[in-house]
Amino acid sequence: MTKYSDADEKYIEVSDLKQYYPIRRGVFRRAAGYVKAVDGVSFNIRRGETLGLVGESGCGKTTIGRTILHLIKPTSGDVKLMGEDVGRLARDDNASLRRRMQIIFQDPYGSLNPKMTAQDIIGEAPRYHGVVSRRETAAYVCDMMERVGLRPESRAKYPHEFSGGQRQRIGIARVLAMKPEFVVCDEPVSALDVSIQSQVLNLLADLRDEFSLTYLFISHDLSVVRHISDRVAVLYLGRLVEMAPKENFFARPFHPYSRALISAIPSTNPDAKKNRIVLEGDVPSPINPPRGCIFSTRCPQVRPMCVEKSPEMTDRGDGHLAACFFLD
Amino acid sequence: MFAYIVRKMLYTIPVVWGVITVVFILMAVVPGDPARIMAGQRGDPATIAKIRHDLGLDLPMMSQYTKFLGELARGDLGMSYRNNEKVSSAIATRFAATMRLTLWAMVIAVVLGITTGIISAAKQYSAFDYAVMFISVSGVSAPVFWVGLLLLLVFAYSLGWVPGIGVGEGQWIYLALPALTLGVRPAALLARLTRSCMLEVMTQDYIRTARAKGVSERLVIIKHALKNAMIPIITIIGTQVADLLSGAVLTESIFAWPGVGRLAVEALRNRDFPMIRGTVIVLAVTFLVANLIVDLSYGFFDPRIRYEDR
Incomplete structure (x- = not known):
């Protein structure tokens, strides 16, 4: 593993991440116990690699993904992006954090605002963060739609007018439009038909190569992870049990x-x-x-x-x- | 869209017909004879009979009904029994006052109710939230006439900040108490509804998407959440129009507000049948038009709703 410098080796550094959810009971809603969704997970992601995170449902995969982006505040432990604490970035400079890290959500039905057109969904964040100017936004959105295999003519349509695969492409275009460095793919294909899954997976792989993205790819499907990942991490009950380069993992x-x-x-x-x-x-x-x-x-x-x-x-x-x- | 509006308008015709038929039957069965009231305490039977003949009240029920429908079809609401004034012109002069009152009550309700509801949802379980929820429960539970009398007592008589009753010469200050009285209930209702709708929408996946995009929390709430929470809110605003119109009857009576509601109450007291029918028809149509506007506004808030000609 000599091809990575130390900074690239620890592009994303997750240390002893814990996410406990209190179970409140009784009149005074005291914490009667904790659901230990994530219980002391540490790993690195190298710049440019795809780390596949696998595990059964409820093992904490999604929680890890969201905690890395600080969409959920961790109970303890920290996440660093190139040595900078993500929690601090979220507090002090949320805009630049969101430009660098994005997430593709699992459910292409619920995760798109039903009252916004594809153009607004894709263009909102880059416009808001000043990635493009107001005048360039329309052309920019069309470009993004073409890149993910959507017809730009349909940019004025609403999410309900697209199919599941197309919606997930909108979700990908939305992420891509921010020109991020790091993307958490939270089960991006599990809600799609098998016939569409491989198309979307190949799209994600192509975009990764084209824009030299780093992925954390969350899935419960080992064959999907095998297809796209460089390394695989296995999660069980909120803890990592194994992590290895893909070939070694599947071979031994x-x-x-x-x-x-x-x-x-x-x-x-x-x-x-x-x-x-x-x-x-x-x-x-x-x-x-x-x-x-x-x-x-x-x-x-x-x-x-x-x-x-x-x-x-x-x-x-x-x-x-x-x-x-x-x-x- | 135009065809949709026209079709909706046509639907209102049977509704109005139903309403006036019910009113007609009610007037026929309730005790109280307009001729006797008009003749006064010392009216002798001959005078009463003459008045009754002049008004056409001696005709059989069915012919009275068809005569009335026939006139209505020609747009004629008849003459008031009371002072030989045309019902249509009596209502016309008073309608603006009722509209002014209900519209401002609605503005108060929408602005106050929706803004406090949004803030309550954004700061759930805060002191502000608890205060709003407590006050709104009181607001929903308090009857209009009680709120009206209380406001009069406090702000007009004890504090003397605003004039008591009437319209003065149309100054805005006269509108304050009546509009507030009428607006309290819908404001409280909207505050609670907006809060719960917002809280529900805020848990949706696309709100998380908006946060992941990194847009400001304010934008998440106003642009992403509120627009999605608007459909049930708009629906309730529509039904509140009915409440406002019936509340206006009470409010106008308390504040001596010269509107259609007070006209209706006076007409009822006098068994002034044409005037009662006239006011009821106007209020019913107003309500139906308000509902039509609500229907049309759905399209703005939910692009999935289209007004196709089916």
Whole structure:
């Protein structure tokens, strides 16, 4: 990993990020407990790379994505963009933060204002932040629409007049129009038909190369992540359990949870021998996560010490990290 | 759009017909004989019979009804039993006063209600929010006549800041108390409604999108949230017109305001049938027109609503 300088290596630096939501009960609404949506997550994103963040629903993927942009304030821990604290930037210079970091939301139906035309949706932020002048806005919007494969003639239409795939393209054009450096893609294709998914994925990959963007790509779909990511991070119950370059991860996953996930990817070869690892039970509640290793309640290789102590993320070489005591 | 308006206007005809038929039947069955009232305490049976004949009240119910409809179709609302004044001209001279009162009450309600509602939603659970919610509950619960008398007592008689009743020579200051009296209830209602609609809209995904874009919170609230919260608010404003018109009847009586509402109350007291019918028709049409305006304004706030000729 010598091709990255130290500054580029830590383009985005997330340290010990925690997001707890209080559960309020009773007349005085005292916090009776906390949902530990994200519980001490640390990772870096290098400049120009795409980090795929995978995990089941409810494991905290989206919370991490939104906390990185400071759309949600973290309970503790911090996020740095090229060494600058994002929380401080959001407070002191929100405009320039939003110009540098953007997010594509999962739901292309709810995330577009139904009372605004495509042109207003795409043009509002760049106009507001002075990326383009008032006179240039219309032409700029048309250019952005063309880049994401939308017909500029439809710029006066409202979101409900577009299909799901087209709406997600509007969402992408909206983000692109800000000329950001870093984009959080929060399950950008999961709400789309499979036939449209690959088109939108390829579009995202093309735009990344054209504008040298850095992505945090959040998905529950390993095959999607495999397609677009350089590195993969696996989240379970608000904690990272494995993080590795894509090839290493899919060739030799260390963590039992990752192995189970990979074994669940459907194969296109009907003759392939299936060694599917089926996990027992459900994901434990994030209100009372298990003591010791969080995966111990479902791990097929669980041993007595797993219930006692919580394993740290340790490097197994080649930047392949995993949180398990028994890596072979 | 034009066809839509015309069609909507045509729909109002059966509604108005229904309203006046109900009024006609009510007038026929309630006790009280206009001829007897006109003849006075010492009117002898012969005079009463003559008056009754002159007014056409001795005709069978059905022919009275068809005669009335026939005149109405020609745009003739008839003559007042009371002072031989044409009903249409009596209403015409008073209609402007009622409009002035209700419009300003509406302005007070919309400006006060929507702004406090927005601020309440933006600063949910703040002291301001709690204060607005408490005051608005009181405002919604207080009956118009009570608010009117209270305002009169405090601002006109105790403090002497504003004149009591009447219109003076049309000075604005005379409008203050009546318009406030009439506006309190819809203002309180709109404040509560705006708050809840705004709070609901503020949790929508596209509001998060707007925040992610980095536009200012003020713009998020005014441009992104308010426009989406407007549809239910507009609907309620429309229904409030009915409330305002009926409230105007009470308010005008309290403040001796020379409007259609007070005219209606006087006509009722005198069993002045043509005048009662006339005022009811005018108020009903006003209400229908207000609703039409509300219908049309939906298109502005929600582009998904189109007025196609179907």
